[in-house]
Every structure is written in C-alpha cells, then in structure tokens.
Amino acid sequence: MMDWEVVIGLEIHAQLATRSKIFSGAATAYGAPPNTQACLVDLAYPGVLPVLNAEAVRMAVKFGLAIGAQISERSIFARKNYFYPDLPKGYQISQYEQPVVGRGSITIALDDGEAKTIGITRAHLEEDAGKSLHEGLANASGIDLNRAGTPLLEIVSEPDMRSAKEAVAYMKKLHMLVRYLEICDGNMQEGSFRCDANVSVRPRGERKFGTRAEIKNLNSFRFVEKAIQHEVARQIDLIESGGHVVQETRLYDSDKDETRSMRSKEEANDYRYFPDPDLLPLAIDREFIEAVRTTLPELPDQKAARFASAFQLSAYDAQVLSASREMGAYFEAVVEHVGAAQAKLAANWVMGELSSALNRDGLEIDATRVGSRSLGGLLQRIIDGTISGKIAKEVFEAMWSEGREADAIIEAKGLRQITDDGAIARAIDTVIAANPQQLADYRAGKDKLFGFFVGQVMKATGGKANPAQLNALLKAKLGGG
Amino acid sequence: MSLTRQEVEKIAHLARLRITEQEMPVYVHSLSAIVEFVDQLAKADVAGVAPMAHPLAGQTQRLRADEVTETDRHEKYQANAPAVQAGLYLVPRVIE
Numbered sequence: 001m002m003d004w005e006v007v008i009g010l011e012i013h014a015q016l017a018t019r020s021k022i023f024s025g026a027a028t029a030y031g032a033p034p035n036t037q038a039c040l041v042d043l044a045y046p047g048v049l050p051v052l053n054a055e056a057v058r059m060a061v062k063f064g065l066a067i068g069a070q071i072s073e074r075s076i077f078a079r080k081n082y083f084y085p086d087l088p089k090g091y092q093i094s095q096y097e098q099p100v101v102g103r104g105s106i107t108i109a110l111d112d113g114e115a116k117t118i119g120i121t122r123a124h125l126e127e128d129a130g131k132s133l134h135e136g137l138a139n140a141s142g143i144d145l146n147r148a149g150t151p152l153l154e155i156v157s158e159p160d161m162r163s164a165k166e167a168v169a170y171m172k173k174l175h176m177l178v179r180y181l182e183i184c185d186g187n188m189q190e191g192s193f194r195c196d197a198n199v200s201v202r203p204r205g206e207r208k209f210g211t212r213a214e215i216k217n218l219n220s221f222r223f224v225e226k227a228i229q230h231e232v233a234r235q236i237d238l239i240e241s242g243g244h245v246v247q248e249t250r251l252y253d254s255d256k257d258e259t260r261s262m263r264s265k266e267e268a269n270d271y272r273y274f275p276d277p278d279l280l281p282l283a284i285d286r287e288f289i290e291a292v293r294t295t296l297p298e299l300p301d302q303k304a305a306r307f308a309s310a311f312q313l314s315a316y317d318a319q320v321l322s323a324s325r326e327m328g329a330y331f332e333a334v335v336e337h338v339g340a341a342q343a344k345l346a347a348n349w350v351m352g353e354l355s356s357a358l359n360r361d362g363l364e365i366d367a368t369r370v371g372s373r374s375l376g377g378l379l380q381r382i383i384d385g386t387i388s389g390k391i392a393k394e395v396f397e398a399m400w401s402e403g404r405e406a407d408a409i410i411e412a413k414g415l416r417q418i419t420d421d422g423a424i425a426r427a428i429d430t431v432i433a434a435n436p437q438q439l440a441d442y443r444a445g446k447d448k449l450f451g452f453f454v455g456q457v458m459k460a461t462g463g464k465a466n467p468a469q470l471n472a473l474l475k476a477k478l479g480g481g
Numbered sequence: 482m483s484l485t486r487q488e489v490e491k492i493a494h495l496a497r498l499r500i501t502e503q504e505m506p507v508y509v510h511s512l513s514a515i516v517e518f519v520d521q522l523a524k525a526d527v528a529g530v531a532p533m534a535h536p537l538a539g540q541t542q543r544l545r546a547d548e549v550t551e552t553d554r555h556e557k558y559q560a561n562a563p564a565v566q567a568g569l570y571l572v573p574r575v576i577e
Contacts, residue, residue: 018547025550034568035559039551043558055547074541076534083497085572098534133569134576141576142569270495275534283541 002240003204006232007212008167008197009159010224012174013152014184015128015192016059022127022151023050023093030190038130038145044088049278052077056151059183060100060125061284061292063153066181066299067120069104071289077125077279080271085143086130094154096273099124100282101153106177107301108169109319118170119158126152147191153183159198159209164228168221171195176300180325188219195224199231200245210235211245215259217252227252231259303328311335311343320351326365330372337376338383345379353396369400378406388467391415419466421473424457427465428477431456442478453478483513 021028024041041048064071078096101123107115130145155174161167175193178184186193200212215231218224230252235245250259298306300322307328308318321331327350334346354375358365370378378395381387387395387410398409410416418424431453432439442449453474457465484492489509493500500508555568564571 020547020549020551025545025548027549027551035555035570036553036568037551038555038558040558051545052542053547054544057544077542081495085570085575132575134574137566137569137571137574139574140564140566140571141574142566142571144569270491272495277535279535280537280540280542281534 004201004232004236005204005206006162006164006228007159007200007202007209008161008164008228010157010161010167010171011196011198012155012157012171013128013194013196014155014174014178014186016056016151016153016183017185018053018055018059018151020053021149022053022056022125024149026149028150030187030192032146034142034144035146038148042088042145042149044090050093050276052279052282053151056125057100057282057284058288058292059151059181060123060153061289062181062183062296063123063155063178064101064104065289065293065296066177067101067104067106067123069120069123070102071284072098072100072102073284073286074098075100075124075282075284077276077282078273079276080126080273082271084129084132085141086132086145086148088130088145088148092127092129093276093279094126094273095124100284106170106173108166108173110169111165113315116160116166118160118166121156121158123153123155126154128152153178159200164225164232167197167228168225171224172221173300176323180297180300182297188221191219194219197224197228197231199228199235201232201235201239211247213245213247213259214249215252216249216262223252223254226254226257227259230257234259297325307331311340311347313343313347317347317351321347324365330365330368333372334376334379337373338379342379342383345382346376349375349379349396353393357396357400369403370396374399374405381406381410385417385419385466386410387415387417388463391417391463414462415464417466418461418464419469421469424461424465424470424473425477427457427460428453428470428474431460432477439478450474450478484509484516 015028016022018028020026021042024039026039026042027037029037041050061071075095075098077093079091080094080096081091083090099122103122104120105117106120107117110116128147128150130143130148133142133144157170161170175186178193179186184192188194195218197215197218198212199215200210202208202210213231213235215227218227231250238245249262251262252259303322304315304318307313307321308315311318313321320327322328331346331350334350335343338346354368354370357370358368361369363369375396378392378399381395382389382392395406395409395413395415398404398413399406402409435453435456438449438452442453454470457470457474486505486509489500489505489512492512493508559565559568559570562570
C-alpha cells in the first residue's frame with residue numbers, strides 16, 4: 001500500500017460586521033423578513049451604481065495588518081460572471097488582480113505542541129449572494145436577497161496543511177483572529193464564517209501536487225474535519241483502484257457524511273473576470289493604514305505569550321485563557337482580585353469549574369452567572385484558609401445557581417473550615433473509638449487505612465476540617481501519641 | 482484571430498443565449514470580425530504604459546460612511562416581479 005500525503009488549502013469567507021452593505025445603504029442585520037433589506041442596488045435595478053463602504057475597507061486592512069501582510073495601496077474590483085437566481089446582476093463584484101490584502105501568514109499549534117506557519121496567499125473584498133429556499137414551495141424556489149451585497153472578506157490560504165486536523169486548527173485560529181479584531185461575529189450557524197476546502201493527495205516524497213477537488217458548504221469545524229477525511233479516503237481509493245481524480249467542485253452532505261459532485265458549478269467555472277467599470281480603483285494611503293494600525297488590539301498570540309510569562313502559566317493554559325478577548329479579560333480581572341502570585345489558582349478555576357459550568361448551560365463567557373469579582377472573592381476564601389478547595393466547588397455551584405456571593409453562602413451554609421485543633425481532635429477521638437478493629441490493623445502495619453480514617457473524620461465534620469491540620473493530628477493520634 | 486463554432490457555442494452557453502442552427506454561421510462570422518477588429522490593439526506598443534483598470538485615469542474610488550440609509554420598500558419593488566410568495570421572489574425550481 002502506497003504512503004499518501006494529504007495537501008489542503010482553505011478559502012474562508014468571513015462576513016464583515018458592518019451595519020450596511022458593501023455597495024449600498026441597506027442593512028445587514030441577520031434574520032430580517034425576506035427581502036426587507038434588499039434595496040435597488042442589491043436588486044440590480046438598471047441605472048444604479050455601487051458606492052464602496054469605507055468600514056469594509058478598514059476591516060480588510062485591519063485583518064491584513066494582523067497577519068503581517070502587504071496592504072495594496074491600489075486595488076481593483078472585478079466582475080465574476082455567472083448566472084444563478086440569487087445573484088440578480090449576473091455577476092458578483094469581487095477582486096481578482098490586485099486584492100486589497102496580499103501575502104501574509106498565521107501560526108497554528110500542532111498536537112505535539114510544535115508551531116507551524118500557514119501562508120495566506122491573499123484576502124479580498126467581495127459581496128455575498130442572496131439565498132435560495134426550496135422548502136414548502138411547489139415546483140419553485142424562493143429568493144431572499146437580504147444577504148445579497150453583504151461584505152465578505154475571502155481569505156485564501158496556501159496549500160500548506162497536511163491533515164484534516166491541521167486544516168481545522170488553521171480555521172479555528174482564523175476564527176479566533178477575526179473575532180479578536182471585531183471584524184466578523186464568527187457565527188457559523190448563521191453563515192458568517194464559512195469554508196471551502198481544496199483537497200488533493202500525492203505519494204509521499206512527490207513534489208508535484210495531485211489533482212484537487214474543491215469541497216463547498218463546510219459550516220462547522222466538525223464538518224470540515226469529516227469532509228476532508230472522507231474526501232481523502234475517496235481520492236486514495238479512486239487512485240489505488242486505477243482511476244484518477246478529476247478537478248471538480250464537490251458538495252459535502254453532512255447527513256450522509258459524503259461528498260458528491262456539483263456539475264452545475266463545473267459548467268460555470270469560466271467566470272470571465274474583468275475590471276468593474278462602475279468602480280474606480282481603490283486607493284489606500286499610508287496614513288489610512290497607520291491609523292488602522294493604531295486600532296489593532298493585543299492579538300491572540302501576543303496575549304498568550306504575555307499570560308505565560310507574566311503569570312508563569314503553561315503554554316497550554318495561556319492559550320486556552322486567551323482563546324477569546326472576553327475569556328482573557330475575565331481571567332485578568334480574577335487575577336487582579338487575587339494577585340499575580342495566585343494566577344495559577346485563578347487559571348485552574350477559570351478553565352475548570354467556570355468553563356464546565358458555562359459548557360453545561362451552553363453560555364458564552366459574557367453571559368456567565370458568576371462574575372470575575374465574585375469568583376475572585378471565592379478564591380480569596382481558599383487562599384485565606386476559610387474553606388478548602390473541595391468545599392469551594394460546592395460554594396461555586398451554589399453561587400452559580402443562587403447568584404449570591406461566596407461569603408454569604410459560606411455563612412448561610414456553615415461551610416467555614418474547622419481550624420480549631422481541639423475540635424478536630426475531638427472528631428478524631430470519636431472516629432478512633434468507633435473503629436477499634438481498623439485501629440488495631442493500622443497499628444499492625446496496614447498503612448493504607450490512614451485514608452479510611454481521614455475519610456471518616458471528614459465525614460464527621462461535614463468535610464470542613466482543615467486537611468493539613470487533620471492529617472497532622474490524625475498521624476499523631478493513630479501512632480498512639 | 483477567428484472564432485471556431487465550438488467557441489461560439491461555449492460563449493452562447495455561458496451567456497445563456499439560445500442560438501439556432503441557422504443563426505450559428507452568422508454569429509461565427511460576425512463575432513470573429515469583431516474580435517479581429519479589437520485584435521489590432523495587440524499591435525500597439527505599450528512598453529512603459531501602466532495598465533489602466535478604468536478610463537478615468539488618476540481618479541480613485543469614493544467611499545461612503547457605513548450607515549443604513551435604505552428603508553424596507555420590498556412591496557413596492559416586488560410589484561414588478563412575475564411571482565412572489567411570503568416576501569420571496571419565486572423562480573423556476575433550482576436545486577443542487
């Protein structure tokens with residue numbers, strides 16, 4: 001059996017978070033009733049002219065700067081010609097030669113912790129098409145043009161990825177980046193962030209690329225991974241059984257977990273691009289670029305590096321905590337409360353209890369039921385010895401469900417840790433007296449029974465005995481002291 | 482440069498034009514004549530001439546502020562449409 005190498009390049013369409021469309025003053029809000037946000041420009045009425053949205057240009061430049069790309073001082077809009085009912089003009093305004101953003105790159109983390117640089121060939125501005133709906137209509141399709149003219153940034157990668165996992169890592173990194181930059185809401189269910197994958201295989205060691213297929217309609221990270229895995233297996237089977245891959249567009253069907261050929265798109269592959277005479281060349285001067293540069297936030301990699309060095313966190317922890325601006329801000333607010341020396345404790349709680357509570361309830365961090373100040377307050381009580389880490393989890397659950405502060409819950413439930421030696425000693429005496437057989441066995445050398453006694457005393461004190469004190473006292477008493 | 486019949490058929494298909502058997506030779510001939518006429522440009526010496534993307538040399542695209550200036554007037558716009566249902570424009574069924 002031949003050893004195959006997989007080669008993947010992705011084209012990602014990110015809807016830019018502008019209020020109005022790229023070439024018209026119609027709104028871009030998601031979910032409006034059909035065609036209520038489609039104006040004469042979007043509908044391609046005769047005599048209308050497109051006028052470019054400055055904010056879309058600013059967002060594209062912001063992205064370009066974040067990936068270290070060359071920004072074109074002069075770029076051109078072109079018509080991409082094809083016929084489809086949801087494209088009223090018969091062409092999509094896009095960019096072909098001279099896109100606004102040139103070559104750049106981003107870094108992804110591989111499973112083994114190594115970093116890999118993925119080249120970005122270009123990113124260009126274009127308009128989205130409308131939507132075709134088929135359900136509930138007999139022998140007809142319904143066209144909703146609300147989405148027509150929504151600004152898109154199409155981000156084209158180099159064929160630098162070598163597995164479905166790498167492709168997903170790249171896509172996740174871009175997703176994180178556009179949200180950090182606040183240029184795209186990243187909502188994949190609503191189609192704000194979509195992906196087409198170019199996939200080919202070649203014998204390992206071969207320098208020439210194999211023939212590629214383009215898979216469309218990938219609107220979740222999981223689908224990207226599954227569709228690529230499926231397509232790779234299909235191509236290898238095909239070649240090994242004597243066939244050959246044809247260059248074509250394939251559609252991923254998530255219900256059947258398979259890709260199938262889209263013949264209609266093949267016929268349309270001759271797009272006859274030419275410069276759009278309705279739009280003059282776009283000029284972007286140095287001053288504009290530098291003004292945009294000043295609006296760049298701390299980027300994910302920078303934030304992760306700062307977390308790792310300032311708070312002595314592992315690379316993994318730092319990455320998880322900088323996965324979104326909101327997560328990073330929350331973590332930093334907790335650290336501010338408990339002090340940098342306790343950053344690791346804060347990290348554990350944000351990634352542990354907090355994240356699992358958010359996941360369980362399907363909430364984003366900005367909808368958390370325990371705010372950063374409240375979590376900081378809880379951690380203070382662990383740090384000052386009022387409660388143990390174990391009890392703190394119980395307190396956290398109560399904070400989450402009741403919306404009260406840690407101190408109020410500790411008081412109301414009487415969860416304050418027992419730190420009085422006398423009280424702990426009394427509990428130990430009672431437990432020892434009730435378990436003479438275990439005591440005898442322990443003294444005869446069954447050391448493992450120490451854990452049994454710890455458990456019994458904890459049970460007797462409702463889990464509130466200070467663990468360190470309990471251990472020391474118990475050791476002394478079991479030893480016969 | 483003259484066009485072949487196959488090329489004219491492809492262009493017609495891409496443009497969604499139906500050309501009859503009788504019309505085909507006429508199109509092959511006249512389209513070829515147009516292409517040959519324009520082809521004279523290929524003889525021009527353009528060394529040192531920067532490519533233009535637009536005839537209005539030196540002018541650049543004006544930008545507009547990101548503001549919603551359009552209101553919902555779909556009923557008025559849809560008065561022209563042959564078929565509408567629940568706010569959707571209806572077209573012959575297209576499905577992948």
